[in-house]
Amino acid sequence: MPLSSQSFNFFHMVPIFTFVVLSLTIFGSNAQGPPSPGYYPSSKISPISFSQGFRNLWGPQHQRLDQSSLTIWLDSNSGSGFKSLHSYKSGYFGAAIKLHPGYTAGVITSLYLSNNQDHPGNHDEIDIEFLGTTPGKPYVLQTNVYMRGSGDGNIIGREMQFHLWFDPTQDFHNYAILWKPSEIIFLVDDVPIRRYPRKSDATYPTRPMYLYGSIWDASSWATEDGKYKADYKYQPFVGRYTNFKLQGCTIQSPASCQSPSVSPSGYGSLSPQQYMAMQWVQSKYMVYNYCHDPRRNHNLIPEC
Structure with missing residues (x-):
């Protein structure tokens, strides 16, 4: 399951009046969606059934x-997780997810790439993690990238955290990771929310990874830095997944294999319209950026 040694209470970084404005924006009836990215990669990739890929x-x-939907849940006895059948060198990895409403503090629902089972204690990971919350406060979507994590609490996380411009408990929404040799892009309903370029071999995951999903108890850090814990009087906590997208280069693929693109033809990376949509999300809904955290040792995150 995903590890996150650097999981921060965003209230430490964001003034309270900003949080109030964000909350009103998210929960208000006039919440505005992002500008169109102009390209919708999820429509270009055919869905697969759970049994075909996991x-x-x-x-x-x-x-x-x-049928095509998977439900996993956490109670006081156990959580649950799943894993792709194949290991990938690159690709587009996505699913439509619907989150549990109400009190979900301490609970993580996730979709992530990892090679932890192949490299225990020294693995790579690319995460989409939904950090559970308390009623009246929005979920936090945490994206994270790290390389050769030690697994002992000293992982150098590269977290960026977002609120969402919709209620993720009301319906399914598409979440995806594009992992290429040159960049990682995180998408929500085809809108890019984060781009992590490869600036050096030392700051980029290159070893093959599997795709995982899970729901589990991370009470020690998940909600406001562990202030609120999982409360099993609200169990079970349920995560629902459907519309699985899994297309890329496996470890068996020929060297000529190329991953799908999330951008229109002619663009090596995001198009200007996609960049505009990403900047809109980051300006309005990003609540934490590891590169802007003065408490971090920036010698350890040279890509910033």
């Missing part, structure tokens, strides 16, 4: 497959 990894008794 298997249960842990907590099988807390996992239910209903």
Whole structure:
């Protein structure tokens, strides 16, 4: 499951009046969506069924497959997780996810790439993690990238955290990671929210990874730096997944294999319209950026 040694209470960084404005923006009836990215990569990639691409990894008794939808849940006995059948060198990895409403403090629902089972204690990871919350406060979507994590609490995380411009408990929304040799792009409903370029070999994950999803108890850090814990009087906590997208280069693919693009033809990276949409999201809904945290040792994150 995802590790996150640098998981921060964003209230330490954001003045309270900013939080109030953000809350009003998110929960207000006139919440505005982002400008159109102009290109919708999720429509270009055919969905696959869960059994075509995945298997249960842990907590099988807390996992239910209903046609094309997978439900996993956490209670006081166990959470649950799943794993792709193949390991990938690059690709587009996505799913539509619907989150649990109400009190979800301490609970993480995730979709992430990792090679932890191949390199225990020294692995790479690219994360989408939904940090549970308390009623009246929005979920935090945390993106993270790290390389050769030690697994002992000294992982150098590269977290960027966002609120969302919609309520992720009301319906399914598409979340995706594009991982290429040159860049990583995180997308929400086809809108890029973060781009992580490869600036050096030391700051970029290159070893093959599997795609995972899970729901688990991270009470020690997930909600306001561990202030609020998982409360099992609200169990079970449920995560729902559907519309799985899994297209890329496996470790068996030929060297000529190329991953799908998330940008219109003719652009090596994001188009200007996609950049504009990403900048809109980051200006209005980003609540933490590791590069802007004065408490971080910036010698350890030279890409900033």
